[in-house]
Amino acid sequence: GxxxxxxxxDGGAVANNFLMxxxxxxxxxxxxxxxxRETTALGAAYLAGLAIGFWSGLDELKDKAVIERKFEPQCDDAEKEKLYAGW
Structure with missing residues (x-):
């Protein structure tokens, strides 16, 4: 793959910067x-819009996803393994 x-x-937990x-x-x-942040209902609305032809296809919806913040990995492999072991 x-x-x-x-x-x-998405969802309520995404407000937690530490968790993200x-x-x-x-x-x-x-x-x-x-x-x-609550995109489940939004996704259902997008699917309904696609089903009735309101949007022409998925390409039209791609621009609607606005990213508020991107969290980049900030630790090395050793630290990552330590965090994973504690999870």
């Missing part, structure tokens, strides 16, 4: 927090 380029998160940074560090992958 392909390596993960970024982890996109921890995930980026432990996974060694950037974590992207959207401006619209």
């Amino acid at each position: 392909e390596p993960l380029k970024a982890l996109r998160v 940074q921890f995930q980026a560090d432990i996974l060694g992958t950037p974590v992207e927090r959207p401006k619209m």
Whole structure:
């Protein structure tokens, strides 16, 4: 498979900067927090819009995802293993 380029998160827990940074560090992958944090209902609305032809396709929706903050991994492999072991 392909390596993960970024982890996109949503929901109430994304307000916790420590948790988002921890995930980026432990996974060694950037974590992207959207401006619209509760995206489950938004996703359902997008699917409904696609189903009735409101949007022409997924390409039209890609620009609507606004990333508020990107958490980059900030630890080396040894520190990552230490964090993972404690998880």
